[in-house]
Structure formats: C-alpha cells, structure tokens
Amino acid sequence: MSQSHAADALPAVDVPRFREAMSRIASAVHVLTTDGASGRCGATVSAACSLTDAPPALIVCVNRTSRIHAAVLENRVFCLNTLAGHQSALSDIFAGRAGADMEPRFAAASWEQLVTGAPVLSDALMSADCSLLQAHDVGSHTIFVGALKAVQLGSAAEALVYKGRAYHSL
Numbered sequence: 229m230s231q232s233h234a235a236d237a238l239p240a241v242d243v244p245r246f247r248e249a250m251s252r253i254a255s256a257v258h259v260l261t262t263d264g265a266s267g268r269c270g271a272t273v274s275a276a277c278s279l280t281d282a283p284p285a286l287i288v289c290v291n292r293t294s295r296i297h298a299a300v301l302e303n304r305v306f307c308l309n310t311l312a313g314h315q316s317a318l319s320d321i322f323a324g325r326a327g328a329d330m331e332p333r334f335a336a337a338s339w340e341q342l343v344t345g346a347p348v349l350s351d352a353l354m355s356a357d358c359s360l361l362q363a364h365d366v367g368s369h370t371i372f373v374g375a376l377k378a379v380q381l382g383s384a385a386e387a388l389v390y391k392g393r394a395y396h397s398l
Contacts, residue, residue: 251391251392251393252391252392253391254389254390254391254396254398255274255275255389255390255391256274256276256310256311256387256388256389257272257274257310257311257315257316257319257387257388257389257390257395258272258273258274258276258288258308258309258310258311259271259272259273259309259311259318259319259322259349259352260272260273260276260288260290260296260300260306260307260308260309261306261307261309261339261346261347261348261349262296262299262300262303262305262306262307262346262347263303263305263345263346263347264299264302264303264304264305264345264346265302265303266298266299266301266302266303267299267330268330268334268347269295269296269299269300269330270296270322270330270333270334270347271290271294271295271296271322271323271324272319272320272322272323273288273289273290273308274390275288275289275369276288276289276308279373283375283376284375284376284379285358285361285373285374285375285376286308286356286358286373286374286376287371287372287373287374288306288308288371288372288374289369289370289371289372290369290370290372291368291369292365292368292369292370293368295330297370300360300372301360301363301370303346303360304359304360305344305345305346305357305358305359305360306344306346306358306360306372306374307342307344307346307347307348307349307355307356307357307358308355308356308358308374309348309349309352309354309355310352310353310354310355310387311349311352311353311387311388312351312352312353312382312383312385312386312387312388313385313386313387313388313396313397313398314385314386314388314397315351315388316388316395317336318336318337319388319395321333321336334347337349337350337351338350338351342355342357342377342378342380343357343377343378344357344358344359344377344378346358348380351382351383352380352382353381353382353383353384353385353387354379354380354381354382355379355380355382356374356376356379357376357377357378357379357380358374358375358376358377359374359375359377360372360373360374360375361373361374361375386398
C-alpha cells in the first residue's frame with residue numbers, strides 16, 4: 229500500500245474536535261470581494277495566505293455554498309482586503325451576522341478599484357487585486373488561486389485576527 233493510500237485508511241478526526249483545534253489558530257481576517265458579470269459580492273474569510281512570489285499569487289478558501297463562491301467563479305476576479313484591528317464590525321457585516329444583503333454591506337465602507345474591477349476597501353491594511361488563476365475543490369470548499377494584478381498598502385495599523393472564536397488586535 230502506498231503512503232497516500234495508507235493515510236486514507238486512518239480514521240478521520242471528528243468534526244467538533246477539528247473545529248476546536250482550528251479555533252486555537254490565530255488567523256488574519258479579510259473581506260473577499262468580486263465584481264463583474266455576476267455582480268458585486270463580498271464575504272468575510274480567514275483562510276487565505278500567500279502562495280508564491282514568482283509570480284506573485286495567493287490562495288483563499290471559500291465554502292462552495294456561499295454566494296461569493298459562484299460570483300468569483302463567474303467574475304474571474306477577486307480582491308482580498310485585510311482588515312485592521314478596529315474593523316471587527318465590518319467583518320461581522322460581511323460575515324452576514326447582521327443579515328445585510330450585498331448593497332448594505334458595501335454601503336458600510338468606502339471602496340475603490342485598482343486593475344480588475346473588484347472592490348478594494350479604501351482603509352484596508354492591504355488589498356490584493358487578483359485574477360482567478362485556478363480553482364481546486366477540496367471537501368466543502370474551493371481553493372481559489374489568484375494571480376496578483378495590483379496591491380494597495382494601507383496604514384501599518386494593528387491587524388484584526390480571529391482566535392478562540394473571538395476578534396483580537398495584533
């Protein structure tokens with residue numbers, strides 16, 4: 229049996245234990261946005277990171293049942309906007325905790341555009357404007373690989389992080 233098949237035969241960790249383990253990892257909080265033929269859409273995400281600097285690319289993981297998933301696939305562009313420590317309310321809005329539809333979500337902040345047309349949060353710590361390079365389905369999520377087309381750097385303020393099922397500033 230090869231190593232990958234041997235690993236498949238091992239029992240899986242149960243979901244509640246996995247979620248508890250993941251809650252102990254501090255993650256940056258971002259608002260993922262897109263605009264195009266499918267319309268303007270945004271959602272709060274935490275599973276995102278750099279992939280390579282040659283060429284510059286990043287990954288973001290999105291649940292396939294979310295509205296932004298279909299919008300990114302159709303629009304073929306997205307912007308990853310990293311939130312500052314004081315932007316937890318904006319994170320909650322884009323997480324849908326207030327029940328707001330897309331227009332009220334976007335009305336809660338100031339936006340601009342760089343290259344792709346995806347909404348760029350004016351006061352984000354960093355905004356990475358990307359074209360969709362690849363999409364890989366894994367379980368309930370899709371890993372979107374974005375080729376960076378532009379980067380906007382905001383202030384070097386504290387970052388908003390999520391750990392232990394709560395927001396923190398770092």
